[in-house]
Amino acid sequence: MATSNEAASRRQVFPAAGTRRSARASIRAVDDAYAFRYDEIASLRREGRKVVGYVCNYFPVELVHALGAIPIRLAFCSADAMERGKKYVGDSMCPFTRALVGEVTQEGSFTNQHVDFLSGAVMCQQAYNALRVLSYQTKKPLRFLWLPLNPSNDEVRGAFPHELEDFAAELSGFLGRTWTPEALKESVDLYNGIRERIARLYALQSEHSQPISWNEFNRVIHAGPFLDPAHYRTLLDGVIGELEAPASTGPSPASVNSAPATAPRVVLSGSIVAPRDTTLISLLEEAGARIVGDDSCHGSRTFSLPIKSPTLQGIADAYLGSPPCGSAQNPDLENDRRLRHLQDLTQTTRADGVVYYCLRFCDSYAFKASETKTFLEKRGGVPVLAVHSEYGESDLGQVRTRVEAFVEIIR
Amino acid sequence: MSTSHNAGVAVRPGREVTSDGSQPNRIVDYQKPILGAIQQAVTGGWDAITGAMEPLTFQDNTTISSAEVLKRLIGCAGPYPHAFTDFRHDFGLVEGLKAKYFFLSLRDRLFEASAKGVPIVSLRGLPGELVHAGGGMPVDIAIWFTESWVSGDYRFVEKGRQLTSFESCPGECAVAAILEARNIPVDLVIAASGTVMSDAPCAHTIHRGGRGVQSLFVDIPHGLEAKDWAVQYVAGQFRQAAAAVGQLSGKIVRDEDVWQAIRHGNEARRAYREFTSLILSPAALLNPPLASFEQIVAVVPAFEWLGDPVANANLIRSLNKEIRGRIDAGVRGGGVAENPVRLFVPGRACLAPIYSVIDDAGGAALGFELFWSFFAEDVDETGDPYQALAEWYLRKWPYSIAAPFEKRVDWLAGICKKGQIEGLLFLNIFGCNWDPPVTLSVADAIKRRLGIPSIFLTSDMPEKDAEGRFKVAGQHRTQIEAFVEMLKVGRRG
Numbered sequence: 001m002a003t004s005n006e007a008a009s010r011r012q013v014f015p016a017a018g019t020r021r022s023a024r025a026s027i028r029a030v031d032d033a034y035a036f037r038y039d040e041i042a043s044l045r046r047e048g049r050k051v052v053g054y055v056c057n058y059f060p061v062e063l064v065h066a067l068g069a070i071p072i073r074l075a076f077c078s079a080d081a082m083e084r085g086k087k088y089v090g091d092s093m094c095p096f097t098r099a100l101v102g103e104v105t106q107e108g109s110f111t112n113q114h115v116d117f118l119s120g121a122v123m124c125q126q127a128y129n130a131l132r133v134l135s136y137q138t139k140k141p142l143r144f145l146w147l148p149l150n151p152s153n154d155e156v157r158g159a160f161p162h163e164l165e166d167f168a169a170e171l172s173g174f175l176g177r178t179w180t181p182e183a184l185k186e187s188v189d190l191y192n193g194i195r196e197r198i199a200r201l202y203a204l205q206s207e208h209s210q211p212i213s214w215n216e217f218n219r220v221i222h223a224g225p226f227l228d229p230a231h232y233r234t235l236l237d238g239v240i241g242e243l244e245a246p247a248s249t250g251p252s253p254a255s256v257n258s259a260p261a262t263a264p265r266v267v268l269s270g271s272i273v274a275p276r277d278t279t280l281i282s283l284l285e286e287a288g289a290r291i292v293g294d295d296s297c298h299g300s301r302t303f304s305l306p307i308k309s310p311t312l313q314g315i316a317d318a319y320l321g322s323p324p325c326g327s328a329q330n331p332d333l334e335n336d337r338r339l340r341h342l343q344d345l346t347q348t349t350r351a352d353g354v355v356y357y358c359l360r361f362c363d364s365y366a367f368k369a370s371e372t373k374t375f376l377e378k379r380g381g382v383p384v385l386a387v388h389s390e391y392g393e394s395d396l397g398q399v400r401t402r403v404e405a406f407v408e409i410i411r
Numbered sequence: 412m413s414t415s416h417n418a419g420v421a422v423r424p425g426r427e428v429t430s431d432g433s434q435p436n437r438i439v440d441y442q443k444p445i446l447g448a449i450q451q452a453v454t455g456g457w458d459a460i461t462g463a464m465e466p467l468t469f470q471d472n473t474t475i476s477s478a479e480v481l482k483r484l485i486g487c488a489g490p491y492p493h494a495f496t497d498f499r500h501d502f503g504l505v506e507g508l509k510a511k512y513f514f515l516s517l518r519d520r521l522f523e524a525s526a527k528g529v530p531i532v533s534l535r536g537l538p539g540e541l542v543h544a545g546g547g548m549p550v551d552i553a554i555w556f557t558e559s560w561v562s563g564d565y566r567f568v569e570k571g572r573q574l575t576s577f578e579s580c581p582g583e584c585a586v587a588a589i590l591e592a593r594n595i596p597v598d599l600v601i602a603a604s605g606t607v608m609s610d611a612p613c614a615h616t617i618h619r620g621g622r623g624v625q626s627l628f629v630d631i632p633h634g635l636e637a638k639d640w641a642v643q644y645v646a647g648q649f650r651q652a653a654a655a656v657g658q659l660s661g662k663i664v665r666d667e668d669v670w671q672a673i674r675h676g677n678e679a680r681r682a683y684r685e686f687t688s689l690i691l692s693p694a695a696l697l698n699p700p701l702a703s704f705e706q707i708v709a710v711v712p713a714f715e716w717l718g719d720p721v722a723n724a725n726l727i728r729s730l731n732k733e734i735r736g737r738i739d740a741g742v743r744g745g746g747v748a749e750n751p752v753r754l755f756v757p758g759r760a761c762l763a764p765i766y767s768v769i770d771d772a773g774g775a776a777l778g779f780e781l782f783w784s785f786f787a788e789d790v791d792e793t794g795d796p797y798q799a800l801a802e803w804y805l806r807k808w809p810y811s812i813a814a815p816f817e818k819r820v821d822w823l824a825g826i827c828k829k830g831q832i833e834g835l836l837f838l839n840i841f842g843c844n845w846d847p848p849v850t851l852s853v854a855d856a857i858k859r860r861l862g863i864p865s866i867f868l869t870s871d872m873p874e875k876d877a878e879g880r881f882k883v884a885g886q887h888r889t890q891i892e893a894f895v896e897m898l899k900v901g902r903r904g
Contacts, residue, residue, distance in 0.1 A: 089848040090869070092578075092841065097848075128606035128633070129848040132816055137851045146632040146641075149604040149612075162640040163632070327609045331626035333619045358576070361609035361842065363583070366576035367617065 022216055026186035026238035026322050026368035032236055034223045041070060041114055048394070050175050053115035055100065055127050057302040058147045058317050058322070063168050065229060066179040066187040073225030074111060074296055076103040077274040088133050088380040094362040095390040096272050097130040105137050112138060117174060121145040123327035124364045143170055147319065149328050163317040168312065197236040198224070198303040204243050206349045210242070214268075214291040215278045221299055222275035263290035264410045267346050269363045269372070270326075270357035270386075272297050280357055280387060283400050287407040292349040295342050297325060304341075326364035339375050346382045353383045353410040355403070360390040383410055464505040467513065470543075470675070470721040477505075480512045491515040499704060499767040500746030506730040507705045513726055514708065516548065517717050518595065524548045524718075525596040530659035533590070535611045536603035536810065537629055538800050539715040540672035540790070541649055545656025545664050549715045552589050552597070553582035553611075567592075574617050580842040581871060583614035590618050598659055600624055601652050605631030607687050608845050609811040627655050631788055636805040646801035653797075669796035675720040676790060682727035683713055683786035689734050690777055691830045699751060700737035702744040703766035703776035710782035751775035752898045755832045757823055757853060758812065758846040759839060765868070769833045769836070772895040777830050780823060784811030787822070812846040820856045827861055833898045834864055836891075841871040866894040 006317040009242060016059045040296050040336055050069045054061075064071040064105055076099040085093070085102030093101075095395050104111045118140050122128045128144070135142035145167050148160060172178050198221065205211050220239055224232050266289045268281070273296045284291060294300050305322035323341040330336045346354060366388070373384040464477035484494045494515055501507055525531050532542045532703040534549035542549035571584025574591060589595055604612045612628055619626055629648045635641040657664040686709065689695055699710070709730060716723040736742075743749070746767070760779040769776050788807040791799045807812035811822060826832070835854060839847040847869070854865035869885050 007527060073651045088851055090839065090851065090867075092839075092844060092869070093848050122606050123609065125606050125609040125844050126848070128609075129844065132849055133852050136816055136856070144606075144634045146635055148630050148632075149606070149609070150630040155813045159632070159644040162638070163635065166635075166638060225706075235885075327613070329604050329616055329626075329628045331616065331619055331628060361578050361844070363576060363579060363613055363844070366578065367587075367610065367613040368584075369576075370574070371617070 003218060003271075006331045022212075022219075024212070024216075024239070024242050026140055026235070026242040027212070027216060027220060029238055030220050030223050030227075030235050033227055035095065037112055037227055040228070041072070041274055044070060045114055045116075050116045051114050052117045052119055052171070053111060054102070054118075055120035055131065056122050056325075057297040058121035058319050058325075059119065059145060060121070060164065060319060061225070061229075062184065062187040062307070062315060063164070063179065064171065065190070066183040067168075067171060067175050067177050068183075069117075069171075069175050069177075071225070072111075072115070073298075074100055074104060074115070075222075075274040076100055076101070076270070077277040077391050081106070082391050089130065090138055093130065094126050094271070094359045096274055096359055096362075097126040099274075099391060100127075100130050101133055101137075104134050109238060115140060117171075118142040119145060119171075121147040123147065123149060123325040124362075126361075135380065141174065143167065143174075150330070157307065157316075157320065160320060161313050164312045164316050181310070188307045188310040188315070190233065192306055194224060194229060194233050194236065195239045195303040195306055197233065197240060200240055201243070202293060202300055202303075204240065208243060210294075214281045215285075218273065218275070218278075218281070218299070221302075225298075225302070257362075263288050264352045264407055265290055265350055266407075266410075267292060267342070267349055267351040267354045268294040268299075268357060269295060269342055269354050270296075270369075271359040273357065273370050274298055277391070279393070279396065280355070280389065280399065280403070283396075283403045284355060284407065285398075287404045288411070289353075289403075289407045292351060293345050295338075295345055300345075302324075326362075326368050333371075333375075339372065342372070343376060344375065345382055346380055351382060353385065353406065355406070356384050356386040358386055358388045360388060431603045463733075464494075464509055465504050465725075468721055470719045472476045475512075475813050476512050478511070480509050481585060482513060483516070484508060484512050490519065499702060499746045499770065501702050503745055504701070504705055504733065506726065506733045507701075507708060510705075510708050510712075510726060510730065512719055513712060513722065514770055517554075520718055521548060521550055521595055528660070530598040530656055532604075532656055533586070533595075533597045533600045533615070533624075534715055535586075535601070535615065536605075536608050536631075537601060537652070538649075538676070538790075538804060538809075539720065540669060540676050540800060541653045542656050543599070543672040543675065543720065544669040544796075545653045546660030546662040546668075547599070547656040548718045550595060550597075550718060551715050552586045552595060554711070554714075567594075575614060576842075578616070578842050580610065580840055580844075582840070582843070583610050586611070586614045587617040588622075590615070590624060597624055597690070598625040601655070602626070602628055603631050604628040605633050605813075606824045607633050608745065609633070610844065622703060625655075627652060631804075633831045634813075634815070636808075642798060642801045642805055645805060646795065646797040649800055666796050670792065671775075671801070672720075673726070673790045673792060673796060673799065676716070677792065678714055679724040679727065680786040680789055681714075681721045682724045682731065683710070683783075683816075685731050686710075687778065687783055689731060689738060691826075692738060694741070695734075695738050696753065696777075696831055697750070697752075698738070698741050699747050699775045699777060700734045700742065700744050703769045703774075704763065705744060705762065706776055707760060707779060710779055713785045741869055746770045747775050748773040752895045752902075753777055753833050754836045754895075755823075755826060755830060756780065756836050756838060757835075758837055758850050765838065765891070766872075767856070768891050769895070772892045773899065774834075774891070774895040776836065776892055777832070778826065780811055780826075783826070784814075784822065785809045787811075796835060812849070816849070816852070816856075820853060820860070823853070823857060824860055827857065827863055832863060833901075834866065834894060835866045837865055839867060839869040841869055864894075864898070875884060 052064045052069050052071050053074045055074050061071040081099040081102035082095050085098035088101050103109055107113055118131055118135055120131055131142055146163050207216055268291055301323050305318040307318040324338050356369055356372055358369055369386040376382045376384050387399055389395055466474045466476045468474045469631045483490055494511055521531055530547040532549050533552050535543055539549040556565050567585045567588040568581045571588035572579055574587040575584045600611045600615045602615045615626060618624055629652055632641045653664045712723050747770055754774050754776050756776050757776050757780040760781050790803040837850045856865050
């Protein structure tokens, strides 16, 4: 029986709760799997499996999976959790990290009860501090995975595999298990399979004549880091199959809550869009825009790293080569991979505009808003709207007005 | 029976300073009373001050006399019209006056050095030895936001917030604005890139789009201090950083150059450690020889030695002599209450106007974690110099906020015990995420371990009244007064 806090916690992290059931059976299956996953994890823990709660998209889930543990990504955005988090970290942290702290410190919450080990390949000081506070307050063990913040530095290619090796050894010690090359290959293949399918979904969503709403799409994408990966891969096959099926097989489910194919095409960039962070997306779609891609760290960036070799070096190369976070620095503007990636994304998706989401106090993206805007507008002629916001509805009206004006301009 | 050296004198701030640092070459009326105040403060007047103050010798062997220091500070057409502001000043502490000069003269010294071809390096969160060894002069530009407080000119902060974010820490946005305005002749930016301070490199990259300031980031693997490969990794980057400075100065950086810089740094660190020993000595705890504001002025240079570790060490050694004299004579610092409530400032330490409020309320800020931790340990003077610096940086945690949580709490607890600290005062800055998010947990750990309570103040820029005088926000004054009063009541109970 779930405690009241646990039940509340499930509502916060379960994307489908409180929202309309999808018209598509395959997406309902993802939602159901998500809802069932809580009990599944609790059951697996009773059998002795450990749960590693992590933050940031550069965390090598393959390693954890190969060690027989359950990796779940810690990402929350409830306004309640954000308020609770202030008690431990003050109110100058970004809403995401405040909500993270508020959620995991809540006694009896699912994550508080079921996460055994905290970790993260953190990029910014806020996530770093949030994990330190969480470890102190919950007494859960913490081991950061260091990821170079200056990926343009050649020396990192030599240093990062050392860190992965140390990390794997320490995690092995905690879990009491060792990984084998065979297990690692199996895990890498599994997650590579997921990434291929996610890439296919992004392409479909960009090209489909009747795309599903981006919030519904995100429900599918955001479910991945919580679900059993093998099960998730199967579920993705179902979603792809349904989306690829000819629209003539029945009334278009997409028409329920999606933007028309002819709507202005928008790429979403900037700070993390956490599970259930639906406000900005809803406002964009209500204003008549169609979201055709993102570079969110909980979106496409999570999946932009095919691992070519199932070794620690292969994993290191893949994570170092993936599009960097705003916290990563490149002193050379012309070769900034984050901006290049975003520029490429706007071109491949034929975007009419970019909405750059800045969570309050997210310095990593806020400091770069102006530069990103200048870069894209000069090189691609793509207009950019920077939106500063936080969880809750305190600024709903202001954001709506700005979004509506922007969509009107790019229409 | 102890005596207070003087009551401390508060004077008007200079309105004449401009944001680009240019000096209004005219008489500044408000300065006139200062000379009289100083003369009254010290028996024997002006001659006694200049006689008591030792000359200041710099790294290049140039020396400035005590008379010249005073002339520049308080001369009617002097270059530093905002040397003395509304804050309380202990004019009897003559070496404290010199410390203020050292602080205020940095910008002039940077321009003088630049004119001689010395590369000026904006250094953030890294050891100054790397720049000195390469023949450059380091400067932490964020310190100018402190100058903004002193001068009352907030335009850099406002401009910086346009460039970065309206929610930015005032230090980081000042960095962005000053680089934009070229208010300081920076030739190279070298900044630590790490999770402890991810906003700092972001502020430094604001201008990478063609304004001509070359940037170099040193990637710090925080949390991996025990790993030999991490030390090697950082040492390799330190070597590149020193070489980059050497390229600008036209110098091939030899290991001996780094060793010399390390030796200079260690001398300054030792002088500072003597300073902390004096402050924490039993007699000084009874009668603190420095007021809270003088404390912060003395230790602020510790980060980059304000461009000159030799001068900094000389200055602190002279200050130590003067402090020792006060301790031996049982003399309290100007403005310090009798038997004050002993406070320590962990984490960030800013908000200069607050320090006078602490003294007024009957407290005394005995020290500052951010600075004290920076000189708590020497760099080892054996082996490879870059590796020695990397080991110091990663394993001795000069930036204590980067230390593992338990190590940091251990260090703080040790200081609290030695200093018989009665309360912790966390002075958080709006928008700062280096340390404030963790301070509630640090305070909790100290409370559990030693029973010492904490108070948290978060502020942005100081407020000013209708006449342009600095003031401390009412709620902060009330908070500090109530906190000190509570601790006094606790003593009786």
